[in-house]
Amino acid sequence: MEYKTGTKCVQAGYTPGNGEPRQIPIIQSTTFKYDTSEDMGKLFDLEASGYFYTRLQNPTNDFVAAKIAALEGGTAGMLTSSGQAANFFSLFNICSCGDHIVSSSSIYGGTFNLISVTMAKMGIETTFVSPDCTEEELNAAFRENTKAVFGETIANPALTVLDIEKFAKAAHSHGVPLIVDNTFPTPVNCRPIEWGADIVTHSTTKYMDGHGAAVGGAIVDSGKFDWLAHADKFRGLCTPDESYHGITYAEKFGMGGAFITKCTAQLMRDFGSIQSPQNAFLLNLGLESMHVRMPKHVENGQAVAEFLQGRSEVEFVSYPGLSGDKYHELAKKYMPNGGCGVVSFELRGGRAAAERFMKNLKLCAIETHVADARSCCLNPATSTHRQMTDEQLKEAGIPAGLIRISCGLEDKADLIADLEQAFRD
Ligand SMILES: *Cc1c(COP(=O)(O)O)cnc(C)c1O
Numbered sequence: 001m002e003y004k005t006g007t008k009c010v011q012a013g014y015t016p017g018n019g020e021p022r023q024i025p026i027i028q029s030t031t032f033k034y035d036t037s038e039d040m041g042k043l044f045d046l047e048a049s050g051y052f053y054t055r056l057q058n059p060t061n062d063f064v065a066a067k068i069a070a071l072e073g074g075t076a077g078m079l080t081s082s083g084q085a086a087n088f089f090s091l092f093n094i095c096s097c098g099d100h101i102v103s104s105s106s107i108y109g110g111t112f113n114l115i116s117v118t119m120a121k122m123g124i125e126t127t128f129v130s131p132d133c134t135e136e137e138l139n140a141a142f143r144e145n146t147k148a149v150f151g152e153t154i155a156n157p158a159l160t161v162l163d164i165e166k167f168a169k170a171a172h173s174h175g176v177p178l179i180v181d182n183t184f185p186t187p188v189n190c191r192p193i194e195w196g197a198d199i200v201t202h203s204t205t206k207y208m209d210g211h212g213a214a215v216g217g218a219i220v221d222s223g224k225f226d227w228l229a230h231a232d233k234f235r236g237l238c239t240p241d242e243s244y245h246g247i248t249y250a251e252k253f254g255m256g257g258a259f260i261t262k263c264t265a266q267l268m269r270d271f272g273s274i275q276s277p278q279n280a281f282l283l284n285l286g287l288e289s290m291h292v293r294m295p296k297h298v299e300n301g302q303a304v305a306e307f308l309q310g311r312s313e314v315e316f317v318s319y320p321g322l323s324g325d326k327y328h329e330l331a332k333k334y335m336p337n338g339g340c341g342v343v344s345f346e347l348r349g350g351r352a353a354a355e356r357f358m359k360n361l362k363l364c365a366i367e368t369h370v371a372d373a374r375s376c377c378l379n380p381a382t383s384t385h386r387q388m389t390d391e392q393l394k395e396a397g398i399p400a401g402l403i404r405i406s407c408g409l410e411d412k413a414d415l416i417a418d419l420e421q422a423f424r425d
Pocket residue numbers: 082083084085087108110111152155156181183184202203204205206215216217
């Protein structure tokens with residue numbers, strides 16, 4: 001029986017047996033015991049499934065990862081210590097020195113830095129394309145050595161919406177997977193796999209946790225990408241791994257399991273970016289109410305965006321839920337129930353106006369964060385992007401007066417009243 005999203009938020013991933021804990025237990029143990037070396041040896045050889053050391057896998061994490069995989073409609077999933085680790089692993093699992101990535105230019109700043117600076121140092125090059133590019137422009141970005149296409153469903157902070165079908169079509173016609181970071185809408189509002197994405201990633205730090213309590217990430221495999229059909233490109237999945245006695249992931253674990261098994265067995269083993277079981281437990285508490293919280297975040301985001309749009313102090317408002325927004329049609333197609341609670345707007349009067357306005361806010365705290373129960377806001381020009389001049393900010397599409405506001409779960413009338421008094425002062 002395939003349950004609906006809300007039911008999966010509450011119950012997927014963990015089914016206790018007779019007399020077992022109803023809530024997912026926190027297995028706070030670094031290691032696991034075995035009766036014989038032979039038993040443990042089978043785990044090391046990936047001949048049997050089970051646990052031996054929490055740097056690679058932990059049961060608490062696996063229950064929660066299975067829930068997220070079920071929510072996204074994937075075949076396998078894993079948790080990571082952060083969203084950064086999830087995006088890095090999802091790319092590095094199939095790219096190595098000498099390879100190339102095609103990425104949307106409208107992505108989270110941390111991910112942009114990861115691939116344009118740090119992964120470039122590893123010999124992996126990236127071509128950035130506008131999310132609004134034509135199919136011809138997108139196809140022209142591919143090379144012989146391209147191994148993946150990357151984008152964000154709703155980009156943080158630009159709030160551009162990815163045309164998932166367009167990007168999937170281009171990726172597949174070049175024999176590579178599409179990786180989509182689905183952090184902002186969550187699987188409650190968009191399921192990229194249904195539109196052709198092959199791998200989905202998350203910063204679970206945001207709406208999945210939803211309470212600003214624990215940093216984390218997740219990777220889900222759709223199980224739909226046929227690695228063996230492109231064995232020359234994906235040698236790491238399609239040729240024997242000598243560090244595991246010569247097993248070939250794509251043959252032994254099939255389309256549904258190869259990607260996540262390799263990612264766990266090699267990257268988690270070597271980089272050790274595991275999520276702590278305690279954080280996985282907290283994440284699951286967030287997931288249990290995600291389907292109840294997301295519509296409220298959307299309702300508040302929509303109300304705040306509409307309020308801001310009507311103010312003379314505001315130059316423009318970006319929110320895909322607004323009927324005049326550039327991405328409204330794409331948002332309606334991919335997220336018919338709304339996207340998220342994050343709204344961007346530009347105040348007339350630049351930095352000084354933004355600073356004054358934000359200081360006046362009482363409910364909305366100034367934070368480098370989005371997507372938790374409490375509303376928060378940020379002016380990139382005076383915080384994350386403060387090293388840039390007004391000219392440079394303009395070129396980057398981040399005017400000095402830009403404010404990103406993440407609408408929490410408060411009463412929307414109070415949020416709007418707070419914004420109103422901040423304008424008045
Ligand atoms: C925050 C964020 C990340 C990075 O996640 P962390 O959990 O902070 O490492 C990646 N992608 C998007 C879209 C994000 O918003």
